[in-house]
Amino acid sequence: MTLSLQWRNKIDMWRGALQEFLFVELGEVSLEGFITREQLSCQEACARPMDAIPAGTAWGAKWEYAWFRGRFALPPEADGQYVVLKPDVGGESAVYLDGRVVGAVDRQHHEILLGNPASAGSQYEVALEAYAGHGPRVSRTTVMAPGVESVPEPPPTQCVVGRTVYGIWREEAYQLAMDVETLYRLRDCLDQDDLYVAQIDAALREFVRLVDFEQEPDVVMGGVAAAREALAPVLQAANGTVAPTLYAFGHSHIDVAWLWPLEETERKTTRTFATQLALMEQYPEYKFQASQPHLFRWVKRNDPELYARIVEATKRGQWVPEGGMWVEADTNVAGGEALIRQFLHGKRFYQDELGVDCELLWLPDVFGYSGALPQIMRGCGIRYFATHKITWVQPDAAKFPHNTFEWRGIDGTGVLVHLMNDYNSHTDPSALIERWRQRMQKDGISARLLPFGYGDGGGGPTRNHLEFLRRMGDLQGVPRTRITSPNAFFHDLEREGVPDTHYVGELYYQMHRGTYTSQAKTKRGNRKSELALRDAELWGVAAAALTGYAYPAAELDEAWKSVLLNQFHDILPGSSIERVYQEAEALFADVIRTADDIAAEARGRLIEGAEALTVFNSLSWTRDALVALPEGAQAAETADGAALLSQMTPEGAYARVAVPSCGWTTIVPVAEAAAPPLEDVIATPTMLENDLLRFTFDAKGQITSIWDKETERELATGLGNAFKMWRDVPCNWDAWEIDSNYVDFPVALDEDAEIEVVTSGPLMGQLRISRRLNQSRMTQTATLTRGSRTLVFDTEIDWQETHMLLKVAFPVDLYASEALQEIQFGHIARPNHKSRPFDADRFEVCNHRWTALVESNRGAAVLNDCKYGVNVADNEIALTLLKAATAPDMHADKGLQQFTYAFHCWNGCFHESDVVRQGYEINVPVTVQEGAGGSASLFQVDAPNVVVEAVKLAEDGSGDVIVRLYEAKRAKTGCVLTTALPVASAERTDMLENSIEPLTLQGGRIALDLRPFEIATVRLHLSKSDEAVRAALAAVLEGADAV
Secondary structure (H helix, E strand, O other): OOHHHHHHHHHHHHHHHHHHHHHEEEEOOOOOEEOOOOOOOOHHHOOOOOEEOOOOOOOOOOEEEEEEEEHHHHHOHHHHEEOOOEOOOOOOOEEEEOOEEEEOOOOOOOOOOOOOOOOOOEEEEEEEEEEOOOOOOOOOOOOOOOOOOOOOOOOOOOOOOOOOOEEEOOOHHHHHHHHHHHHHHHHOOOOOOHHHHHHHHHHHHHHHOOOOOOOOOOHHHHHHHHHHHHHHHOOOOOOOOOOOEEEEEEEEOOOOOOOHHHHHHHHHHHHHHHHHHHHHHHHOOOOOOOOHHHHHHHHHHHHHHHHHHHHHHHHHHEEEEEEEOOOOOOOOOOOOEEEEEHHHHHHHHHHHHOOOOEEEEEEEOOOEOOOOOHHHHHHHHOOOOOHHHHHHHOOOOOOOOEEEEEEEEHHHHEEEEEOOOOOOOOOOOOHHHHHHHHOOOOOOOOEEEEEOOOOOEOOOOOOHHHHHHHOOOOEOOOOEEOOOOHHHHHHHHHHOOOOOOOOOEOOOOOOOOOOOOOOOOHHHHHHHHHHHHHHHHHHHHHHHHHOOOOOOHHHHHHHHHHHHHHHHHHOOOOOHHHHHHHHHHHHHHHHHHHHHHHHHHHHOOOOEEEEEEEEEEEOOOOOOEEEEEEOOOOOEEEOOEHHHHHHHHOOOEEEEEEEEOOOOEEEEOOOOOOOOOOOOOOEOOOOEEEEEEEEEEEEEOEEEEEOOOOEEOOOOOOEOOOOEEEEOOOOOOOOOOOOOOHHHEEOOOOOOOOEEEEEEOOEEEEEEEEEEEEEEEEEEEEEEEEEOOOEEEEEEEEEOOEEEEEOOOOOOOOOOEEEEEEEEEEEEEEOOOOOOOOHHEEEEEOOEEEEEEEEEEEEEEEEEEOEEEEEEEOOEEEEEEEEEOOOOOOOHHHHHHEEEEEEEEEEEEEEHOOOHHHHHHHHOEEEEEEOOOOOOOEEOOOOOOEEEEEEOOOOOOEEEEEEEEEEEOOOOOOEEEOOOOOOOEEEEEEOOOOOEEOOEEEEEEEEEEOOOEEEEEEEEEEEHHHHHHHHHHHHOOHHHHOO
């Protein structure tokens, strides 16, 4: 007979009674302690004075921690028993026994093993570090009345000390509980007419009959033993010849920062890692996969003894350090070189510290995956990729079709991918059956990955996870399970045959589109930090190679690690609490300061004191730049006395300077300017006009006309530089989302602007446009320079909005069925229409420096220096500027915001356009330093579609120079890289700087052949000869004496 409702209720009663029967209290631990904001080791804390803290004591203001200590001895009745400690001090706690961290207490972990078997009279000193919290953890809000706080402050105390007790754990009763739970949760997942279900039901009824909880404990334990014997045959039923396999491994997704700050994550990491090591001692078969070397680095610094245990567990094969990156980074906003550095630092740590060469990129919770990633992964020795996030979408979204497939990126490089449906899975029968049934790919696969354990805030698996798996290796009706490493899954897959399934392009995530925009200052800090480090490395290399400058490798290494940390997928995307962004912005400011100081010192080694200025260009092409001259100067000349085109403005004099590729040139300020023989760039309150373009403005500062003087065509089809605002109240996940129907909630921006002419002259014309945007105030300077097809808007907004979204739009007279958007190391084409559901789902996407609409013989683009969200609807490019979420940070983005965007257009085909270079130039200004250095170019590339992305010293300390360059226009290209450094030989390497093949070097010239969007890494072995270095220095500094 099946389970009647009465029998089901009876079994539920017995299940509850069995849980209550598991623990017998033997005594309570009296605690003493203190409250602190300091981060202390256990030894430091226990050396502090402590006061008695009895149960019932309220404690813990915002951000506070408490240390507790107590001593106790086991009584005679504990002898030979399984004895546990059950601490309760009111908050998540790390638990130390005799100074050694042995586990943690959190929402899922409640007991600490003291002995099995225990010895009467054993004495223990227990210490606990507990976190009080910081108030409510809010990630979603709703419509909000004025004055309502979405994230209210916590009360003066947030925690109450409970009772910390120790006692006997009835292990045999616990084992029966796991037997019962296994069968009970399995039966409802099977065909109710199955014979096996009838056998399970009979066994469960027998459990109720055999165990009488109303008897003395010894009698109850006799019933427990009998019930286990009765259930054993049913638990031994096995699958037939055909069953899927789940490759199971423990995991705890630890958000480096999210609804808590970095400081708390350090503690979460210690708690989680100690708990998992304790489980390994009880379960020798257990394997725990852990990613993010930054967490390991924290543990090594904070608790060397715990770290040593991790190293030993790694050697045993129980601890599985896999993941590839330094942290589980965002891959939409992070720059291309930064993604390579994530692998460079991550893999190096695993190799040097733990002897592991990572093969797997583990990013289960990241909000979409750049089409540049496959090439970067393979270039960094990563063969496999595992994630979950792509499967977690809105019910009405187009579903991703695959689980196991080859993912091919924008350059055609492929990696093997598996998509999971959870990264915090349970392991009871219903969960395992669900994991298999959730697969999107019904044909061609017979196995899946199963990461199990509690995560996001850490914790990891419990005993229950492992006990379930012990019962379900091949239990009938459940997928077969193997506790193993994730890499074993991929190795077996390659051996047995990979499905013939491919996916091409980016793995776009159909949610969390607001993360391209939220926390704008952090995103700006990231872009500026990446570029500041780029400059510091280039000029550091130049000074080291030519002057013997001591390249500050350690400082740069730490600065990069700070950037990589801030690229964690809940920091950089903008989805964390306010304190996280206060700290992130400060950390980025420190990085920029460090990088700028290094770059300035290195550049100083390349010049000599003189009444001159040297202009440095870190980009790999010669560029014209406007250079501000010092006070008192009206113009400037080259080092050999040729006059430069100059202009006086209210802010001082400017000169136009041609600066060599990856090089510098010296100019001399002069007191008088010769009259230029050229017409001025015209600026009036309604117009900016140069030799190529004429822009006309209305009273709001919007562009009403873009007249191309070269083709005599009108390019504008509506108002350009048009600020558009909408109410933005997402249904879920406030900082994360932009709902697709936001366009139905427009906000009128009707006030006219104040427009004034800043300057007009031979070099440039400028307008200053100031206007109110709802509750916010905007001021921008629009600049058009001679010979330029780019109109630049340097913008400041005092942003005072709540639940608003701001874009700036440029409709153009171009027809295309897709837009081109720059991503890392290339660009991607995305639809500008809603023809299919997946097209419509991409209503907001991520770009880096530019988005373009392109016809065969012309095009237009919107450029930016720190913005990422964008949408293109038909012929209108709309760059997303600001969002105003109220959770998790209720003050998100409020205050002064600074950014630059630009409109650029061209005639001719895309391959011949200047859009890639213009995107770089708006992001990478030239730098000016006092002193004379002549004129020099360290690196040149003869193909305009090939960009030098990074120049640095090799990681191995050899003094070799690494040059990374890429093809930017999706065109197979042969090119020549030329360098003025004293190079003895060159070789092609992977992105981790391991040798691939030698390259032919002739007179400083290296020929390269690049496929579309290919990233190439070249190692230059510098000559050790003093004579060669002197010759190179003389060559690059030639002309300095003329000044």
